[in-house]
Amino acid sequence: MFGNNVLFWHGDIPKDTHLSPVIPSGWQAAMALGNLTIMAPGANGALDIGNQVSAYAGKNDKESLWFLLTNPHQERITVQACEIAFKPTFRVPPLEVSEGKLIWKTEANYVGDMKSSFLVKIRRGKEFFADYSLPNKDKVVEQQFPYEVGRFQYEVYLAVQSLFGRTEELIYKGRFTLGDENALRFDGQEVHLLTAICWDMNKKRTEDIKILNRAAVIRDIRYLGHSIPSGEAMQYPEYKGILQFYHHTLNLWLDFSDDENSAEYEYVNPIRFWPINDNMMIAYTCTGDGIYFDTSRNRLMYRKPDWNMHKGLQRVIITTPDFFAYRKDEI
Numbered sequence: 298m299f300g301n302n303v304l305f306w307h308g309d310i311p312k313d314t315h316l317s318p319v320i321p322s323g324w325q326a327a328m329a330l331g332n333l334t335i336m337a338p339g340a341n342g343a344l345d346i347g348n349q350v351s352a353y354a355g356k357n358d359k360e361s362l363w364f365l366l367t368n369p370h371q372e373r374i375t376v377q378a379c380e381i382a383f384k385p386t387f388r389v390p391p392l393e394v395s396e397g398k399l400i401w402k403t404e405a406n407y408v409g410d411m412k413s414s415f416l417v418k419i420r421r422g423k424e425f426f427a428d429y430s431l432p433n434k435d436k437v438v439e440q441q442f443p444y445e446v447g448r449f450q451y452e453v454y455l456a457v458q459s460l461f462g463r464t465e466e467l468i469y470k471g472r473f474t475l476g477d478e479n480a481l482r483f484d485g486q487e488v489h490l491l492t493a494i495c496w497d498m499n500k501k502r503t504e505d506i507k508i509l510n511r512a513a514v515i516r517d518i519r520y521l522g523h524s525i526p527s528g529e530a531m532q533y534p535e536y537k538g539i540l541q542f543y544h545h546t547l548n549l550w551l552d553f554s555d556d557e558n559s560a561e562y563e564y565v566n567p568i569r570f571w572p573i574n575d576n577m578m579i580a581y582t583c584t585g586d587g588i589y590f591d592t593s594r595n596r597l598m599y600r601k602p603d604w605n606m607h608k609g610l611q612r613v614i615i616t617t618p619d620f621f622a623y624r625k626d627e628i
Contacts, residue, residue, distance in 0.1 A: 304382055304386075305382065306409055307351075307382060308409075310346065311347050314346045314347030315344060323368070324367065324369065325366070325367040326364065327365040328365060330353060359381060359384070361379075362377070362378045363376065363378060364376040385408065385455055386409070388406050388407075392417065392451055398438075398439060403415075403431075403434060409468075412433070413456075414431070414432055415430070415453055416465055417429045417438075422484070430456070448474050449473050453469040455468050482534070483520075485628055487625070488518065488623050489513070489623060490512075491622045491623055492621065493618035493621060494622065506590070506595060513542060514542070515568060523535065524571070537570075538570070539552055539553075540566055540568040542597070554599065555567070562601065573620070576622055576624065588618065590615065590618050
């Protein structure tokens with residue numbers, strides 16, 4: 298009945314519920330609901346749970362119920378008994394796609410009034426996909442879900458009927474993914490390079506150099522599979538995309554060059570990159586070379602260094618970052 302992963306609906310606990318813990322001689326027992334209310338034993342040794350739960354006035358959607366045990370040496374031991382939900386929820390995500398079917402699962406999953414009914418709204422990216430009125434029982438919603446690949450977000454609303462009409466209360470947000478997670482990692486998104494992480498030969502340590510806003514954005518991203526970046530020992534998912542920068546004078550976005558024969562511009566696009574995690578990546582030009590970074594201007598170089606910079610200055614201000622910090626933005 299009790300345990301760390303046990304969740305009860307507060308309405309299923311009658312007001313007259315009491316617990317009589319069996320404890321060793323010399324020990325004392327009490328209970329706590331969250332950190333708000335201590336329930337001391339009654340005269341008969343029974344702990345009054347029902348009235349305390351019924352009278353709960355906290356703001357949390359759920360609270361832990363704790364056993365507070367004190368041994369003869371006045372040392373306290375705290376053990377979680379269970380969790381009690383004060384707002385309807387689900388133990389596990391209630392919506393999934395299995396074998397091409399969209400399935401709604403609430404039996405032994407929904408925590409709330411068993412007479413509840415629901416409205417579920419599904420989006421694919423920013424686009425509305427569908428909504429469904431669903432009962433509090435398991436159901437196949439769609440025999441054949443129309444997508445094989447994509448990221449979907451959904452919201453579950455509790456449908457409440459009153460004398461004043463029907464209202465909807467948001468009780469749950471979820472998501473599910475169809476297809477390869479790596480292939481969908483940047484679906485509907487662009488990548489902004491935020492920081493160049495470079496090795497300083499003189500200081501013998503890395504330096505984090507902030508990149509100017511909108512000076513390096515990757516768009517039209519495509520997944521290529523797994524590969525080992527140059528200088529690394531592990532495989533990472535590899536992507537390619539179009540590296541762009543915002544030209545403030547012209548007031549428009551420009552691509553880094555994709556012309557391998559250009560005498561003036563670096564041959565960069567399509568850029569290749571490997572996310573190490575959700576905020577760090579390795580990136581190279583399309584030829585697998587490092588991307589030149591101008592530390593005096595805090596931006597990647599779209600012109601070749603030899604075009605308008607003498608060798609002595611190049612040695613001082615140009616580096617090739619080992620890593621980049623990045624963020625993802627919705628398109």
